[in-house]
Amino acid sequence: MKKLLFLLLAFGGTSASAQMNDYPIQPVAFTKVTLVDKFWNSRIEINRTVTIPASFDRCKTTGRIKNFEMAAEGKGKFCTVYAFDDTDIYKTIEGASYSLAVHPDKQLDAYLDSLIAIVGKAQEKDGYLYTYRTIDPLHPGGAAGPERWVKENEQSHELYCAGHMYEGAAAHFMATGKRNFLNIALKNADLLVATFGPGKRAVAPGHEIVEMGLVRLYRITGKKEYLDLAKFFIDQRGKKPYNKKSKNVWENGTYYQDDKPVINQEEAEGHAVRAMYLYSGMADVAALTGDKEYLAAIDKIWDNMVGKKMYVQGSIGAVGDGERFGDNYELPNTTAYNETCAAIGSVFWNQRMFLLHGDAKYIDVLEKVLYNGLISGVGLDGKSFFYTNAMQIQEHFNHPDIERERSGWFVCSCCPTNIARLIPSVPGYIYGQNGKDVFVNLFISGTGSMLVNKKSLQITQQNNYPWDGGLAFIINPASAMDMNFKIRIPGWAQNQAVPSDLYSYQQPLNKKVVIKLNGQPVDYQIEKGYAVISKKWKKGDKVEMLLPMDVQRVVASDKLPNDAGRIALQRGPLMYAAEWKDNGGLASNIIIPKDAVFTSQFDAGLLNGVTVLKADVKAINIDADKQSISTETKTLTAIPYYAWANRGKGEMMVWFPEQVKYVDIISQ
Structure with missing residues (x-):
């Protein structure tokens, strides 16, 4: 029975330790949802x-497994590039x-x-596990420093590796009931508890996620020291x-979200993936401890991100130098960075914000990210990826x-492996529950099972979303x-x-x-974006x-000069793009x-089946003499943004001018 309680808890149920505080809304675990959905089943x-x-x-x-084998033997040379390759x-x-x-x-x-046996053999006797150092502790790579943890708040990523280990170990335990990986993680976490905390070593983790991982272990074990340590790490920032006074993001601490205490932070800042993991960890700790200052801070930060630092297809992290948020309204199209991992982190954070507040606006952002700037990061073949997600x-x-164009792998391959862990968990984002309140957040065909006031309930969704807006829900208590x-x-x-x-619609959509x-x-009432029956x-x-x-034609705020006089195209939850393949070899010459x-x-035969948009538009052409230009009427074909770059390399555009105002002449 104890194991069963752990499994329910870990996949989104009620705490086995009957914690007084937790998220007011609980997600319905993905293991309780069976999909028959054409769009998501194929991806999963x-x-x-x-x-x-x-x-x-x-x-x-690439040698990532070999690093663990060498660490177990205590000889060899770290054979990959980055200190965090263990993750x-x-x-x-x-x-998996x-x-x-x-x-x-x-x-x-x-x-x-x-594989877990190989990982376990690489663990040192006291629980330390970090192959970058353990292979040759007397001569570690430069990112690690001469002693454990001394470069943690910079680039060693020791605690980052631990956090991902905890997440993986918790998932494995919950899926299989086996403790082989969990015991490795708990031994490491106990080392952290013995090493860090009040009166011990203090550090603000350079790349957050250990906070989220410690909360996962706390939920499984009920060991409060893990939750306390997660909060301790968060409180070390600033x-x-x-x-x-420096404008250099590394020198002033903003790159690490470390320029001021978290409760005083008001903007989404620094490395976008680190930021998403920090804000997710703050939400977890706030839910479990009732920390209202954390809540106030992440509420302000969320408003800043969604109001000033998010692209139209949900992506974040505009600046390539540091993979980071830029200044307010710094959202260039030509150099947009938009790391896939940042989109995944945004899904994590927005789900937590919904669980805290029960407001549909967080799921609106989650859905926009999920159907656009996140799944664009993986090719339709499942084995080609984007690290960054371009806007044009x-x-x-x-x-x-x-x-x-997409790649099969990267030297820094955090994004493909992050995709691997996110996609199978998608069914866990569909439903939420609080007492007799049952929330339907995502529209994905299948059946979800849950308990409402100790009575079993099944909800079956029937739809063809995101292509069709007709949705049906069969309620079977x-x-x-009630x-x-x-x-x-x-x-x-x-x-x-x-x-x-x-961003807003150019013309209001007046349809109830x-x-x-x-x-x-x-007749229904709307509460926080939900129709309540x-x-x-x-x-x-x-x-x-x-x-x-x-x-819908989407226009940008006049505070985004790069999008002035341009429109983007949206249908349902999907943003659209024009790609070279469908538009005569070019996409940057289109005027709508x-x-x-x-x-x-x-079109069932295109890109595994997509709804395409078509319209008669204007296109600018360079005449044969290379000294004059002309326009022609042509048919624009636009495809869902997520599907671009699955047919070779060529032009792509998201924002389109409505008229010509000037022409830049480029000669080569």
Whole structure:
């Protein structure tokens, strides 16, 4: 029974230790959701059969596994590039464990055990586990420094490696019930508890995630020292004597989110992935301790990010120099960085913000990221990736930070392994619950099972989202039950491109979202973005909702000069792009006049099946004499942004001018 309680807790249930504080809303675990969804099932299956095996293979061929073998033997030379390369194995184990939880595979299970045995042998007697140092502790690489932890707040990533280990170990334990990886993680965590804390060593982790990992271990074990240490690490930020007057982000501490105490921070700053993991860790600790100062801080930071530092397709981290947030409204298109890991971190954080506040705006952002700037990071083949996610690719413009085509792996391969662990967990973002309040956040076909006031309930979704706006929900309680059924009405269906004034629709969409109960229209109240239907539900009750799927022209705030006079295209939750392949070899020469009329059509044979947008537009052409230009009318074809760069290398655009104001002449 104890093991069962742990499993329920770890996959999103109620705490076995009956904690007084926790998230007011609890997610329904992905293990409690069975999908029949065309859009997501194929991605989860490709992740299981292609992405995860490819990731393990590349961990082997690149030497990441060999690093652990050499650490166990205490001889050799660290054979990969980065001090944090251990984490690629931990993240892939995490993703494989999630897959095992819903798709038993004896061969994969056995392989994980063999890999965990290699990891365990590399662990030092006191619990320390970091191959970059352990292989040759007297001569570690320069990122590590002469002693343990002395460069932790810079580039050693010792605690970052520990955090990913904890996440992977928790996932493996929850999926299999085995303690082989969990015991390795707990031994390491106990070393951290003995090393860091009041009256001991103090440090602000240079790359956050150990905080989230410690919370995971606390939830499994109930050992409060892990939660206390997570909070201790967060509270160390802002204590290092950086040069606060410097504009250099490394010298003033903002790159590490370390320029001031977290409770005084008001802007999303620094390295975007580190920031997302910090804010997620703060949300976890705030939920479990009731820390209201943490809550106030992350509320302000979220407003800043969504209102001033997020791209139209949900991506964050605009600046390549440091993979970081720039200044407010610094969102260039030609050099947009947009690391895939930052998109994944944004999903983690926005889910936690929803669990804290029960507001649909956080899921609006989560959905925008998930369907656009996140899955763009993995190719349709499941084994080619983007580290960065561009906003435009032009034939005449090349920049070292902008990827024009996908790669099978990277020297710093954090993004592919992060994808491997995120994709199988998607069903866990669909539902939330608080007492008799049941939240439907994402529209993904399948059946979710949960307990509402100790009664079993199943909700079956039937839809063809994101291509179609017709949604159906079949409610099947074990017996009649009182329930507040809360369906998110997406902001994009309520004249809101994003939950801020950073982007908006050029023309308001004045269509009321119709909801029917058992075939009859119902009047509903909207609370924090959710349509609320309260009644005594019986088996077979059916709720239907029709979302408008009009093509919308999105315009940017006048504080974003790079987007002035331009529009982006949105249909439902999807942002669209024009790619060279469909538009005569170019995409940067397209003008979309104000009177252009769009049509949408599903093409089952294109890019694994997508709805494409078409309209008659203008295109600028260079005449044959190379001394004059002309325009022609042509048919624009736009594809979902996430699907670009799956057919070779060429131009891509997200923002389109509505008219010509001037022409730059470039000669080569």
